[in-house]
Amino acid sequence: MILDLLITGFIVLGGFFGFVGSFGLLKLNDPMSRMHAPTKATTLGVGGVLLGSMLHAVVYEGRLSAHELLITLFLLVSAPVTANFLAKVFINQQTKPKDLPVPGDCELWATHNKPEHRSADTPEA
Amino acid sequence: MKLLNRLLPHPLLTLMLTVIWLLLVNRFSLNSLVFGFFLGLLIPVVTQPYWPNRPKLKSPLRLATYVLLVFWDIVIANITVARIILFMPNSKRQPTWVEIPLDIRTPEAIAMLGGTITMTPGTLTADISADGRHLLVHCLHAPDTASVRDEIKTRYERRLKEIFE
Numbered sequence: 001m002i003l004d005l006l007i008t009g010f011i012v013l014g015g016f017f018g019f020v021g022s023f024g025l026l027k028l029n030d031p032m033s034r035m036h037a038p039t040k041a042t043t044l045g046v047g048g049v050l051l052g053s054m055l056h057a058v059v060y061e062g063r064l065s066a067h068e069l070l071i072t073l074f075l076l077v078s079a080p081v082t083a084n085f086l087a088k089v090f091i092n093q094q095t096k097p098k099d100l101p102v103p104g105d106c107e108l109w110a111t112h113n114k115p116e117h118r119s120a121d122t123p124e125a
Numbered sequence: 126m127k128l129l130n131r132l133l134p135h136p137l138l139t140l141m142l143t144v145i146w147l148l149l150v151n152r153f154s155l156n157s158l159v160f161g162f163f164l165g166l167l168i169p170v171v172t173q174p175y176w177p178n179r180p181k182l183k184s185p186l187r188l189a190t191y192v193l194l195v196f197w198d199i200v201i202a203n204i205t206v207a208r209i210i211l212f213m214p215n216s217k218r219q220p221t222w223v224e225i226p227l228d229i230r231t232p233e234a235i236a237m238l239g240g241t242i243t244m245t246p247g248t249l250t251a252d253i254s255a256d257g258r259h260l261l262v263h264c265l266h267a268p269d270t271a272s273v274r275d276e277i278k279t280r281y282e283r284r285l286k287e288i289f290e
Contacts, residue, residue: 017203017207020206020207020210020211023210023211024206024210027210027215028210028215028218029215030220032220032249032251032263033218033220033263033265035249035263036206036247036249036263036265037206037210039243039244039249040199040202040203040206040244043199043203043244044199044200044203047199063152065151066147066148066151067148067149067151069148070145070148070149073145076240076244077240079243079244080239080240080243080244080250081240083243083249083250084239084243084250084251084252087249087250087251087252087263088251088252090251091251091252091261100222100224100261101222101223101224101261102224103224103254103255103256103258103259103261104224104226104254104258104259108254108255109252109253109254109255109261110252110253110254110255110257111252112255113255
């Protein structure tokens, strides 16, 4: 009974954070901020569901289920990479070097490091 | 020793692949252990050209504490971000860019730092400078950019430096 409640709690928690993530996509008002919502809120959203699922396997099937751990691992590895790709597309298409802070004496961010932005003394990467 | 090095170019990768195979199978048996170990031996050898240098781990134990710390921070991050999304009006939110000078040089460490920043409170790695010495980070709500920079440098970068360099 208590375990049932705990499993339910985890799933509801997961659903709640999943909802917050999707709601953030709608509510936030600029593209970069919008990416914060799905990368973070969704981690705990999926995490909650996975915890519920693991607990369910232990309680009702009497075995330890490891697939959930793998999903967590792959999620943790893939979410930042996806976010980084989206950010790079945004930087490439919608910003100029002067919109961003200057990276020390190097002058250009990697995405902007192309012929039209390069001045004579910028190092090639 | 040399032969062992040729057969086992990445012992840690072998171990990881074996464990991942066991997790995929989801039921422990000698069969799957042997087959997983076989894959763990085969894959590093076949993909050898793509791994010119083995990333060195100075202290695996510290890596474990780092992972736990990041897990905890992810939970906090989710709550912080959820509160900003649900309760803060867009007009009050101050999204900004922050650039972070890097002390670490190892590509693996920088990649891990970037991933960590994306998963933790209100920050998201967007780009790296052309010379690889600065990270561009976007903040969801940061009235004080200096404190964001300090926190990332002391909380994560210092630890990664201890682990990798």
